[in-house]
Amino acid sequence: MSQPPIDSLLKDLKSEDEDIRTQATQELWQIWFMQKGDYGLDLIRQSQTLLEQGETRRAEDLLTELINDQPDFSEAWNRRAVLYYTLGKYQKSLKDCQHVIELNPIHFGAIHGMGLCYAALGDYMSAIKAFRRVLELQPYALINQKLILECTAMLN
Template identity: 60%
Template sequence: MEDPSLAALLSDLKDTEPQVRDRATQQLWQRWYRQKGTYGLNGLQRAEVLMTAGEMAEAEQLLSDLINQLPDFAEAWNRRAVLHYLQGRYSESLEDCDRVIDLNPIHFGALHGKGLSLAALGQYREAITAFRAALEIQPYALINQRLILECTARLS
């Protein structure tokens, strides 16, 4: 049975009013970060602090430990995908993005990240597909529209 509050948030992502879309986006991120309660949230927050401080190895270890303890915690996989992307480890980022999407098919952030990783690997057609999938969920995300145009130009 589908969660009616989730369905409402997904509908709000398509609203013509920016405030409605922004609120829905924030609520989805909160839901994803809080999926595993205080323990999971605290782990993600510690990893973010480490990443911000440039302590990437420590952040990666923390996220990997969190993933080992909570393998269905999509946001832990997503944060590690971001870390890998920031380090230029695009294939590893792509693998983590795919895991997030397996766990949470509506994760527009992971779809966007998948597109970024594919584009960085020169796989522009596949990147366009990922950005389009993100746009199906979040149609007003101008960044994905722009990235589709950039990838299309690279194919010419």
């Protein structure tokens, strides 16, 4: 089974057809999660299970081990960024999001995460820039439009 070219999926994110956008979004996430095959996916799933069980330290340790073993696995960095964000460790989350984007400049999830971190840290201008950047990739992502408005209101 061949994967659709990334450029085609990025184009589909901008389609007026919601079903096409949804399919493209799902396929991109699948590509990112499957970057390291079943090995990487299994460890990410284990970390998610640990997180859901409240075992945040073990989840963090597992993701850190995965990152050390596979430093180019952008989704491992992204999952750890999500973990840090949920723990209120916004600076650590932001750093991991930035690393994801270095590895994968089109990772809209990490760019969105950067915006959330900036907003949580009170840097609303940087948050707005991040959410606008996501909209360049996903112009119909209403959550980012809403967050831009919320951050703009915080500037006044």
